[in-house]
Amino acid sequence: MQFPESWLREFCNPQLTTQQLADTLTMAGLEVEELEPVAPPFTGIVVGEIKEAVQHPDADRLRVCKVDVGGAELLNIVCGAPNARVGIKVPCATVGAELPPGEDGKPFKIKVGKLRGVESYGMLCSAKELKIADDHGGLLELPLDAPLGQNIREYLNLDDTLFTLKLTPNLAHNLSVYGIAREVSALTGAPLKVLNFPAATVGTQDKLPVKIEASDLCGRFSGRIVRNVNTRAQTPQWMVDRLARCGQRSVSPLVDISNYVMFELGRPSHIFDLDKIHGGLNVRWGKVGEQLKLLNGNTITIDDFLKVGVIADDKEIESLAGIMGGDATAVSDDTKNIYIEAAFWWPKAVAGRSRHFNFSTDAGHRFERGVDPEHTVEHIERITQLVQEICGTPETICGAMDDQQPNMPAPKQVSLRVARAAKVIGMPLTQQQCHDALVGLGLPTEQGDGVLTVTAPSFRFDINIEEDLIEEVARMIGYENLPTTKPLAPISPKLRAENRRGQYDVRHLLAGQGYQETINFSFVEEKWENELAGNAHPIKLLNPIASHLSVMRSSLIGSLLQVLKFNVDRKASRVRVFELGRVFLRDETIEESDTTVKGFRQPMRVAGLAYGPANQLQWGASDAKVDFFDVKGDVEALLAPMKVVFETAEHPAMHPGRCTRVLLDGREIGFVGELHPKWRQGWDLAHAPIVFELDLDAVLVRDVPVFQSVSKQQAVERDIAVVVAENVAHAAVMNAIQAGAPKGLLRSAVLFDVFRPKAGSAGGLAEGEKSLAIRLTLGSDHAALADADIESAVQAIIQTLAGTTGARLR
Structure with a gap:
């Protein structure tokens, strides 16, 4: 909210300096973000x-x-402005004047000069040269009644200050200059100017037929016809200046009047071209497929995603309720008859609609927070007054007021316990202090025994519960006056279960393995979802921050590849990165709650990527590239001591023959694999990175250690070498060994050698075969194993291997 200090002081003028006034507002919760002079x-x-x-x-x-x-003689001044002509009044810098500082920070002093042989005793100035506007149109032309010789700072009120307030959503009643003046009056005790809305003389009883079909959209609708207005009139300079100092450019007299009253009183309104309305108006919810060209030039289509309120005539919709008017009924220079509308729109019926259509308006910003429903008629009278003053003609006729109130909000009564307020604020309070603070804010208050009952006025939508009143009392006392007290509260530590670990433990484990953490956006390119995640229907954003970041990610792999590409393009040869992040999946079983959104599941994942040499550069190790088995080992270390199983699988982002899914207790928890060759080529990578992605919930689970005494019996080791077909996986061999070993005897089975004969040398193996050397560790907790027991166990394992994998002893 931006406004000039002079406008505020017209309504309430406390004996405070500009800085003191800003500090007072800030300490009352209305943070003054910036103070800026109107002119340098x-x-x-x-x-x-x-x-x-x-x-x-x-x-x-x-x-x-x-x-x-205004002096005794005329000044001879040479000027190059295209609009320099006889009869206009302009700012004139006389000899000795100092213009605003330039880029070097030094003021420019006017001296007697000579231009092409002609002496010049001053300078005629443009708005840009005075640094009060960016106008390039030549000299700043002043009204013809401007007094000659008057200081231009005084005439244009340039010794003013712009206040920029950063308001929280519950302070919607301060989205106007008068609303802020009301706060200043309560804070300082300075008198507040009482507004007067004289009723316009009614010259006709004509009314535009208005039907309110949706009372849950519109609680009150007021309007008036005004005929024979002059829309070609010029907006007064004082209004243009005030609007500019509120950050609003002048458009046309009628639009300027509507905007002026919005900044003055906080009441958004709309002025229709009456002759462009077909029949009457109908206030209703929009229908799917209806279209409207807005005043900003955009054409919107109403869909079934969100209910949108509209004002329609007998032919088509004319405006978005509480947000923006339509182009079809917009006023123009040819407008003769107008319809002034001021309504009360329920905040929930307006909230989110602007963002749904990817734009925002001052009107929508106010209505979705709450606008006073009580003074629509008075504010139309104020608009009518300005229309008559600026656009009025001898033939101007005002119609009768039409005011419909189908669903006005009921007054809310909220009680404040003085003892409760003192406890929350943290300082002793009397009932009279609380009463004075609330009454000073214009809140009707009744006193009881230690309890104050407030009937929330219509302009205070934010007062609903006791804590709202406590906040008001604290604001009026002044946050700077509150004592510093440490909070007292029982501490109940939340202990994590022993069979789970925290996210930071996972981060530390991956960092210990040489990975660096990255943090990425949750919205990504749609191409990534289609190609890397195999997601043909990603969740699309209504209002993306960039056109290419248009969908929510269902996989972290694309984000890691982007980080890899960024580093590789900057000559990084070895990259190891990981991310813990949320992904977004469609799931109709998810219900709406405080932590979930209906129809969408948002699980956490952990993903990693390794690229380049397996080890840091050093003389004692070979410069081998990282491969699948390196990253597979990292995943096993991350999940240890839990035993996981890796099975051959397919993933859209990974090499078809070098990808496995990770199983924990028979449940799939993620994938590990080499990036698919076509994606490697698409990202222009010298060699393929290895990636993994796992469900974080599964990674956070860990086995609780169980005590087991050390066996007193010596373990026995036996090595076997079996020949199997090339396509037999290591997991299948190990599963067969576990299944064939007598119960309780097999301590471990470890593959320690793989033999494949070179071309032209069979080595006792047929083509398509390989030899696996496995060390079996056997033992018993109860007794030493006899040779017969050991031989029996080994034979049982060999027989099971032969039966399940087709293995034979070498």
């Missing part, structure tokens, strides 16, 4: 009138002007 410092510039303007004898683009600044 300059001196010696006055109102002057051009009495004569002739062509310079030696320059086509220069004129020699005679300028009257």
